Amino acid sequence: MASSWESKVASVREHRDASLAKVEPAISVATQGLPLNSQKVPASVLTSRELELTESYTVKQLLAKLRSREIKVEEVTRAFLRRAAVAQASVNCLTELLWDQALERAKYLDSLPEPTGPLFGLPISTKEHHGQKGENVVSNASYVAWIGQAHGSCQLYDILWDAGCVYFARTTQPQTIMHLETNSNIYGRTLNPYNRNLTPGGSSGGESALIGMRGSLLGVGGDIGGSIRCPAAHCGIYGFKPTCKRIPSGGVRTHMVGKEAILSTLGPMTVDREALQLFVDVVMASEPWLLDPSLTVGWTKYKYDKPLKIAVQWTDGVVQPHPPMIRALKEVVAACEAAGMEVVDWDCTELQHDKAWEILSSLYWTDGGDETLGRLNAAGEPVLPLTKFIIQEQPAVKSLTQHELWERTKQRDQYRDFYAKAWNAASKDRQIDVILCPPSFSAAVPHDQSKYWGYTAQWNLLDYPGAVFPVTTVDPEKDPKDQTYKPKNAQDEFCYSLYTPETYKDAPISLQIIGRRNHDEKVLAALDEIEKALGRS
Amino acid sequence: MASSWESKVASVREHRDASLAKVEPAISVATQGLPLNSQKVPASVLTSRELELTESYTVKQLLAKLRSREIKVEEVTRAFLRRAAVAQASVNCLTELLWDQALERAKYLDSLPEPTGPLFGLPISTKEHHGQKGENVVSNASYVAWIGQAHGSCQLYDILWDAGCVYFARTTQPQTIMHLETNSNIYGRTLNPYNRNLTPGGSSGGESALIGMRGSLLGVGGDIGGSIRCPAAHCGIYGFKPTCKRIPSGGVRTHMVGKEAILSTLGPMTVDREALQLFVDVVMASEPWLLDPSLTVGWTKYKYDKPLKIAVQWTDGVVQPHPPMIRALKEVVAACEAAGMEVVDWDCTELQHDKAWEILSSLYWTDGGDETLGRLNAAGEPVLPLTKFIIQEQPAVKSLTQHELWERTKQRDQYRDFYAKAWNAASKDRQIDVILCPPSFSAAVPHDQSKYWGYTAQWNLLDYPGAVFPVTTVDPEKDPKDQTYKPKNAQDEFCYSLYTPETYKDAPISLQIIGRRNHDEKVLAALDEIEKALGRS
Known part of the structure; x- marks a missing residue:
């Protein structure tokens, strides 16, 4: 008979699997006999249009096409939902695919007379313990004890949402969110998209694995010991850990709340350099310090006037x-x-x-x-x-x-x-x-x-x-x-x-x-x- | 027979009194029968030139006269040394008068071919527990246990020194530096310069009492519960408590080092509004964050473009x-x-x-x-x-x-x-x-x-x-x-x-x-x- 913690975990995995089963057309990836390197898996599953949408553009280029309405938000969202499902089949990086919610959001954005916000239509992936915009959001932060517990959105995710993004996939983190790998009793182990025998890093290893598969172009990680930079490095993507209190980090579900001798900070993980700055620009434009007074005020873009x-x-x-x-x-x-x-x-x-x-x-x-x-x-x-x-x-x-x-x-x-x-x-x-x-x-x-x-x-x-x-x-x-x-x-x-x-x-x-x-x-x-x-x- | 703590205190008071005995010409203030309001005492003791130098100018005006060399640093310093001694006789605000050190510094500054630094020649008073530039500086922070203990200068005082100031008087603080008054077993009670029956406030009450007597035009306080603002308010002077980590506060002698849930900050206390901004400008020009990385970087002067x-x-x-x-x-x-x-x-x-x-x-x-x-x-x-x-x-x-x-x-x-x-x-x-x-x-x-x-x-x-x-x-x-x-x-x-x-x-x-x-x-x-x-x- 399954012990109590195992049955709880089973319910979470069922929820995850059910969310992936919504994908249309369904993704068929043989989970046995996958190659060590997962980089070629998407091409064997996705349509050429989906590959184009998920591979051909930088974040800024994709945003330009969304803003000009050359491409519909819904089409882009469907492509990333499908590619995220491929990533999940390959490297086990998701806690939940937000099929219904993302498409609803995409359709809403498409219905607007004018595109709004600097992230209009961009699918963004999110780390599970950060919470999430939407109704009935739960967050366990990889603690079995917290399975099924309600948790709202964090300030940063509200800002990105207000900037017009689409949340479409939630990603794994390790037990205690304090490994430089990504393995938990709830979601199992996340693998490196370049080599399944290796770790994708952690603690934001669900993000790095997903983005390393281009199942997402931009996600959010957190870092108190390397949890943005290590997984970004291990998966060949860009990651930025700001100084604490530059980017709002409040509102995530986490442990040891009130301990302040060493703080964690959120930050972007992405497929290209430009998107790091874009992320910062969006956050700063919202004046986040008016809601979170612990933040430093302002950001003054710097340009070197001589060689570094x-x-x-x-x-x-x-x-x-x-x-x-x-x-x-x-x-x-x-x-x-x-x-x-x-x-x-x-x-x-x-x-x-x-x-x-x-x-x-x-x-x-x-x-x-x-x-x-x-x-x-x-x-x-x-x-x-x-x-x-x-x-x-x-x-x-x-x-x-x-x-x-x-x-x-x-x-x-x-x-x-x-x-x-x-x-x-x-x-x-x-x-x-x-x-x-x-x-x-x-x-x-x-x-x-x-x-x-x-x-x-x-x-x-x-x-x-x-x-x-x-x-x-x-x-x-x-x-x-x-x-x-x-x-x-x-x-x-x-x-x-x-x-x-x-x-x-x-x-x-x-x-x-x-x-x-x-x-x-x-x-x-x-x-x-x-x-x-x-x-x- | 005096107990051990009392004999220690006696030695500190002897040191203070000896430092005041150096004043030339000697200050003669009858310590009995002083009026409740000490504001008229200086005029009864000082020369008209001393009164002019200590009363007629704002900080910026005095600095302009020092910079143009219309007035010698030594003359200004002597005037404030004498007036500080009057303040001490009236309201017991000093722990030490720096007669020799200040005059040596003043003569050095007068000897320079060109005036240097934005605070060139300005006498500045300092709170005892902050330490002090100079040789053999001790600091007890009003703890008997710390009497006679060596303590160097704090970062802020190095900055003001490098900007050309003259340190000439050190001021009292209360036991534990955690009263909104100024009374300690070492230095006794400091009185309000407008009414001896009232407190000058605290914990920077030595500063407020001294500056309230115009025995100093600019001093430095510290504030963790009101210790700049309360004494400034009680003595009718200006005081500014910045947000923590805007002004360098490291290097002072204090208790509970490492406790960080609530922090103290240093800040200016002065006779006029302009000097608050001048103080900030001098500190920021030194880029203090390069030595103290806990500081916020930068200061962007603000100007309202519509009514407040x-x-x-x-x-x-x-x-x-x-x-x-x-x-x-x-x-x-x-x-x-x-x-x-x-x-x-x-x-x-x-x-x-x-x-x-x-x-x-x-x-x-x-x-x-x-x-x-x-x-x-x-x-x-x-x-x-x-x-x-x-x-x-x-x-x-x-x-x-x-x-x-x-x-x-x-x-x-x-x-x-x-x-x-x-x-x-x-x-x-x-x-x-x-x-x-x-x-x-x-x-x-x-x-x-x-x-x-x-x-x-x-x-x-x-x-x-x-x-x-x-x-x-x-x-x-x-x-x-x-x-x-x-x-x-x-x-x-x-x-x-x-x-x-x-x-x-x-x-x-x-x-x-x-x-x-x-x-x-x-x-x-x-x-x-x-x-x-x-x-x-």
Whole structure:
């Protein structure tokens, strides 16, 4: 007999499957014998018109065609609904397809005499725990204990809705929303669209997998340790984690509400660079700080008036990036230098990124994880390995007294000041604009192996904004393992042992651009400059 | 035999007295038989040139004369050193006069071939616990336990120093820096420069008393519950509490370091409105966020392009303001309406300011006050009545578990959201620019009676910026007690019972301009508009 938690999960999966069964024409994907790389699956299932609508346009191009009414919102919406269903069959990235709701919305938008809003007709995918516009929306945030609980829309989703978008698909997140992978007892495991043996990253891995399949062009993730940037990087899409309190993040269903030593932020995940800025522009135009007074006011678009000065972080001094990551850095550096930019090293030798992780991991769970583990245990659901890793296997995690919390917060602030001074000192005669660094030590790793967060989480502790962009893919020819490398510590040894070129074949390699806290505008402007140096329009 | 804490205190007072004994020519003020109102004392002691230098100029006018070298820095510095000594003799506002250091600095500045920095030669007074530029600086923050402990300069003071100022006097703060008065076991009680029977307010009451005597034109206070605005209001000077993280506040000596649920901010206290903006301009020009990454980036000066829309808070719904405060509101409202501004009511009936205080008082002392009381007890110094009031007599103060802290923080955030929505709803067809309200239920009250913080602390809970400006003084003829008023609750009864017009004779009455969080620019711009409506240049 199924235990209580399993029967609850079954009801959620039935709901998900029923939502997918609405797709017309029905999607037929053989779930057995799928190729490792799912990139060619859509072409085998969708019509050429659907492929055109979902593959041929950037977000801005598609919006232009919707606004001019050259294409109807309903047709675009149907195409993405069908492609999202293909993605679900391939990589298990959805919690629900919003067939009826999306088509109703699309028809409504088509019925308007004039197109309204800067996102008029754009299908947008959403992470399940953020809630959702619409009636009877429930959100479980991957907690069995919360299955079936009503939850309204978050402020950000109201803004995007008011800008004219269509919500059409909700995506998976891992247990506790605190893995750099995407696996939960409720929805199972989400896979990488380039290689089913690898993770799509997490926690916004449903989004990255879906967008990596072009089952969506734009979605929303959240990031407190890498949850936008890691999955974006692993799936070869663009992701932007703003400084906290630039983008409204209130109203999502989440745990440990009221804990503020380390905050999460929402941010965009998308198929092209331009859409990151578009997303920001739409949000800022709504003056979100009038509803959420915790937000910073304003956003002043930045334009560099001379070539960038970039500091390159080849390693964080704790864990050595795998060879393809180093190759990607070299390729981008060469292009930047060729474009006249100044490139210096970001030397982490004295920057104590390991100390940063100790502080951060403690501040993630200032109650020692009691609330979270209690919720899992109360529902009877198993604690997954990566949950154990991030709570129970972190030496710094314990239930803190108030004075211990103050001490950790003080350490955090001192470390932030220390890092700012390091940036000033390294800038010397000219200010470093951004740091260029890996978003992970590796391409997407095999499942349940994402046990080093340093390359993204460092910037959460510092609250520095970061953007991730695709660069290349793993190529066993170009990226042989360095058999002579001597790991510096146990983490380094574990991470380096994960590398064999063949394991990662086809996996996207992305890089990360980091700016100083609250200098988000400079990060997006630097991404523009660097991509132009790479020959991208 | 003196107990240990008393002998420590004696050494600090000796140091203070010795620093004052350096004044040349020596100041002779009979400490017995001083008039209640100290405003005429300087004229009886200082030379006419000293009176001219300390009374005749606004901050900007004085700076212009220093920059043009029409007046030497040394001469100005000597005048303020002497006047500060008069202030000390009158109202006990100093912890130390920096005779040698200030004159050395002044001579150095005079020796420069060109004047440097926007504050070139301006004497600035500083609150003792902020630390100080210079060698061998100690700071006790009014804790006996910290007497004699070395403490360097804070970031803000480095900025002002680099802008060319002269530090010449350090000022008193109360025990725990958490009274709206200024009384400590170390320095004794600071008095109101308009009426020695009244408090100068606190915690920056040494500053307000000194500046209220024009013993300084510009000083720096700190505010976590009213500590800039209350003393500024009580002494008839200008004070500005920015939104937290606009002005750098790092590096001061304080308690409970690492507690962040409610933050303190530094801000200017000064004799004229223009100097508030000057202070901000100097700080922003230094790009303080490059050293303190917790700061908001930027400051965009605001200029209204149509008449203000002002919401007037006649009462906070908990404690009724005394009659002179209501008269001041009426006078300012009449002037604003005459100037074409739109004036509406800010009705607090449903806004639960009492609930705000419950949350705030709890978040002040999330350890139940253990660290603070422990420090007092360890040194053996008596716990003063207003310390007991703000810790032990507040029902919401207790040592919190992490989960209880999250709950309080959640309540804080919900209340902030609730208040933002109230502002939006009250704005209707046109956005309310600022709230005009009392900065206290009363003029400066008799000593040890400052037991209602609501009129300032409300805006700390909300983290709204606020500026205080002088309006009038208590006039027993114009401000009779309303004998028919029926208090609404025990606090109201206590506060209203404090009013008899004669008690407050000559006491300044100031008002407060409040803006939405992070709309500091609009607060200073509104202050300009309102003062112009009052006929001030």
